[in-house]
Amino acid sequence: MITPSYEQLFENNRRWVESELSLDPDHFERLAAGQSPEYLFIGCSDSRVNANEMVGMRSGQMFIHRNIANLVVHTDMNLMSVLQFAVEVLEVQHVIVCGHYGCGGVAAAVDGSYHGLIDKWLRTIKDVYRIYHDELEAIDDPELRHQRLVELNVREQVYRLCSTSIVQRRWGSAMGDHVHGWAYDLRHGLLKDLEIDPADEPARYIYELDGL
Numbered sequence: 001m002i003t004p005s006y007e008q009l010f011e012n013n014r015r016w017v018e019s020e021l022s023l024d025p026d027h028f029e030r031l032a033a034g035q036s037p038e039y040l041f042i043g044c045s046d047s048r049v050n051a052n053e054m055v056g057m058r059s060g061q062m063f064i065h066r067n068i069a070n071l072v073v074h075t076d077m078n079l080m081s082v083l084q085f086a087v088e089v090l091e092v093q094h095v096i097v098c099g100h101y102g103c104g105g106v107a108a109a110v111d112g113s114y115h116g117l118i119d120k121w122l123r124t125i126k127d128v129y130r131i132y133h134d135e136l137e138a139i140d141d142p143e144l145r146h147q148r149l150v151e152l153n154v155r156e157q158v159y160r161l162c163s164t165s166i167v168q169r170r171w172g173s174a175m176g177d178h179v180h181g182w183a184y185d186l187r188h189g190l191l192k193d194l195e196i197d198p199a200d201e202p203a204r205y206i207y208e209l210d211g212l
């Protein structure tokens with residue numbers, strides 16, 4: 001792949017504006033008036049994971065948060081603010097955590113090496129490994145073990161979302177219909193719905209509110 005020069009980015013931008021306007025002359029005017037996306041997408045920062053493109057969404061249709069290894073950390077004010085705004089103000093209908101096979105962050109978390117500050121961020125993936133230790137250790141092929149860890153990491157992030165009062169207040173016991181876990185395969189571009197139902201493992205989260 002040839003990486004475009006810095007100047008090329010502005011040329012690309014002008015072409016993109018022209019192409020968007022040729023499809024819809026009011027496109028930018030309408031977007032400038034406001035947004036009402038249906039989806040919140042939480043994905044990895046990896047440059048090969050393009051949230052909008054992979055699901056055919058245009059500007060204005062998807063609220064997006066990305067960090068290394070698509071983690072939901074309850075003390076991360078950035079992500080929690082995104083979640084609160086998307087769920088309570090924008091009233092998105094679906095929250096999606098999307099991991100991807102070949103994730104460098106997931107791999108680095110369990111390779112036993114020192115990587116500097118990022119090890120602190122990836123720390124919670126080691127906890128995912130501990131929770132599913134027996135299942136993961138039973139997989140001999142390192143690639144398949146990595147893929148399973150990617151999926152289980154997504155599952156834990158879905159449970160963490162379901163542990164928040166933000167999700168619980170909005171959807172209550174129907175949260176499984178609105179919070180989803182996906183895995184993206186870089187090798188062929190296809191998405192897999194991991195079909196995670198928080199109701200399957202209620203012990204993974206505790207309701208923060210009475211009466212749910």
Ligand SMILES: [Zn+2]
Binds near residue numbers: 044045046103104105
């Ligand atoms: Zn990644």
